[in-house]
Amino acid sequence: MAPETPQKTRKMPEKGLPKNAVIKELETKLQxxxxxxxxxxxxxxxxxxHSFAKQIYRKYLEKNLGDPSLFPASAELEQETVTMLGSLLSNPHASGSIVSGGTEANIIALWTARNLAKKKLGEVIVPVSAHHSFDKASDLLNLKLIKVKLNNRFQMDVKATKKAITSKTVAIVGVAGSTGLGVVDPIGELSDLASTNNLYLHVDAAFGGFVLPFFKELGYKALDFDFSLPSVCSITVDPHKMGSSPIPAGGILFRDKSMSESISMKVSYLSGETKESTLLGTRSGASAVAVWALMMHLGxxxxxxxxxxxxxxxxxxxxxxxxxxxxxxxxxxxxxxxxxxxxxxxxxxxxxxxxxxxxxxxxxxxxxxxxxxxxxxxxxxxxxxxxxxxxxxxxx
Ligand SMILES: Cc1ncc(COP(=O)(O)O)c(C=O)c1O
CATH class of the missing domain: 3.90.1150.10 (Aspartate Aminotransferase, domain 1)
Known part of the structure; x- marks a missing residue:
């Protein structure tokens, strides 16, 4: 085994350095x-x-969406952002949250599906092309990930998906913009499959969610992938990818509010009646406000x-x-x-x-x-x- 390179260590200086010295060192290191x-x-x-999103983000750095009783206006803006994203994805009544990214969004989706299904030793069917955040989610949630093969167009194979369904299945995941090749799975057919088998269908459109909605008007073939399909229960859509927003900004959208109730928890120590349906507690309000502002500005x-x-x-x-x-x-x-x-x-x-x-x-x-x-x-x-x-x- 190759010897590990020792990690460079550093102690916080007892006496603080002048800002200029710190900035200079940072600039050198970050080169x-x-x-x-x-x-x-x-x-x-x-x-x-986008420069406007950066400007807004910097202005509202102190906002904490983990404490909506202190920041009710930011919380409202987050919900407006969610409904704007929902409209883009054919469901202006979508509920959900602006989260830290696609990984958190996918974890929240499977967490919700698992709690709604109330099955022991549940299984989730994903294409082999699915992002590794689903491996993390299944590990954390004690779900077994069933990876199905792709067809000759690099899409999730629907026949193989059908075969993989068992009494333990809690969800099917389709990808709209795969990590490797940007392929869109046949979400329409997956929606039919989910409906026949009464299963939760999650769509990972972390990348495609800000690309596919514009295909029709740009003269490209429109692809079905969003809430217009009746069995789609939740969608991941990331503003910090093609949405040009500052990191961290992911999005998890649910068809309706009742779904995320299954993961919602009361927070007793905060002022007001606070409930959380995200993985994180303290979370960036600046991110959500910046996404709101950029969507309003760019249209x-x-x-x-x-x-x-x-x-x-x-x-x-x-x-x-x-x-x-x-x-x-x-x-x-x-x-x-x-x-x-x-x-x-x-x-x-x-x-x-x-x-x-x-x-x-x-x-x-x-x-x-x-x-x-x-x-x-x-x-x-x-x-x-x-x-x-x-x-x-x-x-x-
Ligand atoms: C399809 C897809 N889903 C989810 C993710 C995870 O997103 P994040 O890195 O924001 O957690 C990625 C990241 O590349 C992705 O390609």
Whole structure:
């Protein structure tokens, strides 16, 4: 076993340092981090938050949604945000919370499904492409995760899902914008399956929730994935991904309020009658207020324009990839997530070379993943394709 690198330790200074000295050290230390502005981050579902959202976030840092009796106005804004998100996802009467991210949202969804089902040793059916937050959720909630295979379009296989249903099943999970390839599972068919078997259906649209609602008006094929499908009980939708909001901002939406009652707990020590239906206690009000403000400021037209430019640039990227000898896309992208494969060169080698050029792309076992986020510009994609071309020429 390789020896562990000792962790650098530090003691808090007894006598505080001047602010300038601290800032200087921070600036030096933080230089190692990637920046969105460089365009080199092609592996993240997060982006540089919109400047207006940052301004609002900074202004309301002290707001605590864990104590709504002290911050009732912030709590109301959170609920307005939830209903705005609900409207985007075909249910203006949705209830829920702005949470820390997709992981917390998915945990809350399975927690709710488990409590509603009241089954011992419950099972949850997910596609193998599901985000690892479901592994965390099942571990925490003592649920068994049943992972079903994908069809030839990288979607959750409906026949395999049907076969996996047992008397222990408490929920089916479909993904609308998979982590690896941005694929949308056949949520309509999963909804039928959930309805026939009287099961809870959760949709993880952490990424796709801010992309898919704009497909129809942008001339792309609209895909059914939201509350318009009768069996969809809850949806994860993350403002801190394609919603351009500051981290942390995830969203968990329920078809109606009665569902989250199953996880709601009274908090006795706070002033007022406080009930919590989130994993966290103290939680950021600034996040929720910033999401509210940004949605009000951009409107659906603003978000739609962002999605359009990401999709347009994705097409350019795909075109460029196909022109490079030895490279191809894993599947035609549905949204702004592209899998790149090679029939001539090991993708690990390509990834290593890209790293040397300063690019941050994700490496999956058989492909590289690039996400074209709002911080990605045409010049970045051109530069990336030029580097890819040279790398492939040198490696083959
Ligand atoms: C589909 C999907 N769901 C959930 C998550 C988890 O989100 P977070 O990192 O905000 O917890 C991710 C993250 O990439 C994701 O791709």
């Amino acid at each position: 190692k981090d990637f920046s969105y502005d460089s365009g080199k981050i092609l592996c993240s579902m997060c982006t540089n938050p 659906t037209a603003g978000y739609s324009a962002t999605v359009k430019s990401c999709l347009d640039l994705t097409r350019k990227l795909v075109k460029g990839i196909k022109l490079i000898d030895g490279l191809d896309v894993v599947t035609e992208p549905i949204m702004n997530i592209v899998g790149i494969k090679s029939d001539t060169t090991d993708v690990h080698l390509i990834s290593n070379e890209l790293k040397k050029h300063g690019w941050a792309v994700s490496l999956f076992p058989e492909y590289l993943r690039v996400i074209v986020m709002p911080h990605t510009k045409t010049s970045h994609i051109k530069h990336f394709l030029d580097n890819l071309q040279t790398i492939l020429e040198n490696l083959t």
